[in-house]
Amino acid sequence: MRFTVWTKQKEIQYSTTLLSKASVFYVISTLLTVIPPLLIAYRSQGFWMKVSTYREQPKIHFTNNFLVILEKWDNDYLIWSTNDEHLTSETESRVRIPATTWREQDWNRDGIPDSLHLDLNFPLRQDETVTSVQALLLFNYQLNSFSYFEMTGLVYLDGAHCARGVANSIGQAGHTMHTLADVRLHQRQLLPNKGRDNRYLPSPLPENSGDPVDVITILRENSKRNMSLRLENRQTIWKQDGSAGFRLSVDLTYPEETVEYKPGFWQMIKWGWLQYLAVLVIFVYIFHSVKTFVFSNQILPTLIHNDSK
Structure with missing residues (x-):
């Protein structure tokens, strides 16, 4: 009983002069093996x-740091x-100082906050009723897996309870507005794959303006940023207590983010090589079979060298 322990193929060499039909065929077939896969991979x-x-x-x-505007039933x-x-x-008579409590929680204990709970309790008179809320909250936002990105992000939340000017709203002070949402990154531009980006570190809220606060202007300027924060999966509940x-009451979570970035040179080359190789394998197989048929059948005359003794 015998079994094969090693296999060696017999090598046959086909040689010819530099300027011959066989040489021209070899050069053309080699170019057709290499160039078309590149064009196909690029154009597809x-x-x-x-x-x-x-x-x-x-x-x-x-x-x-935050700004809150409470609109009342009397406009x-x-x-x-x-x-x-x-x-x-101009706003001195409208200022109300809230009792503020907030805390950030790290659920998985990885040293990175996962959520924020914020409570603002505003004192009201008996004849005051809040019908809608506008709040601007500031956050420090950082990414550092590839390039280092840092900005001061603005989160806007609002909510309305009832129509303004409703007569039976008088004397119904004491509302509570609960908001639950996710803080997400809104990208209009790709992040670089390396370096440091802190162009949006200044606060989106105006400073030292001396003019009354205009929420529309603040949001319009913030929307011009290529990188900003948005609230998603938002739920708002009003309660009469x-x-x-x-x-x-605000509960915000900081979920894991999918970040888009511009690949580096070597990552682009590695990806492009895989696309090219996938097509090249097919052409190598086809033209290898063509060369084998042409030279083994001596369709183009060549000198045969056999390594067998």
Whole structure:
């Protein structure tokens, strides 16, 4: 009983002069093996990787800077801001200082906050009723898996309870508005694959303006940013609890983010090579069979060298 322990193929060489039909055929067939796969891979889209994504848990920290406007049933409003520059002489009679409590929680204990709970309790008079809320919250936002990106992000939330000017709203102070949402990154531009980007680190809220706060202008300027924050999966609940003030309760989560970035040179080359190789294998097999048929059958005359003795 015998079994094969090693296999060696017999090598046959076909040689010819430099200027011959066989040499011309070899050069043309080699070019047709290499060049068409490159053209096919390039023209079929996806040859160069222009956009890539990765998952990262962003580092988000509430800066304890915010602006809140409470609109009342009589078309008047109350305001509070942690920046004194937003409280002008025109708003002095409308300023209400809330009792503020907030905390960030790290659920998986990885050193990165996962959620924020914020409570603002505004004192109200008996004849005051809050019908809608506008709040601007500032966050420090960081990404550092590839390029280092840091910005001061603005989160806008609002909510309305009932129509303005409703007569039976008088004396119904003590509403509570609960908001639950996810803080997500909104991209209009790809992040670089390396370097440092902190162009949006300045606060989106105006400072030292001396003019009354205009929420529309603030949001319009913030929307011009290529990188900004948005609230998603948002749910708002109003509740009548009979207390003597108005409570704004906010629960925000910081989920893992899918970040788009511009691939580096070597990542693009690696991806392009895979696309080219996938087509090249087919052409190599086809033209190898053609060469074998042409030379083994001596369709183009060559000198045969056999290594067998």
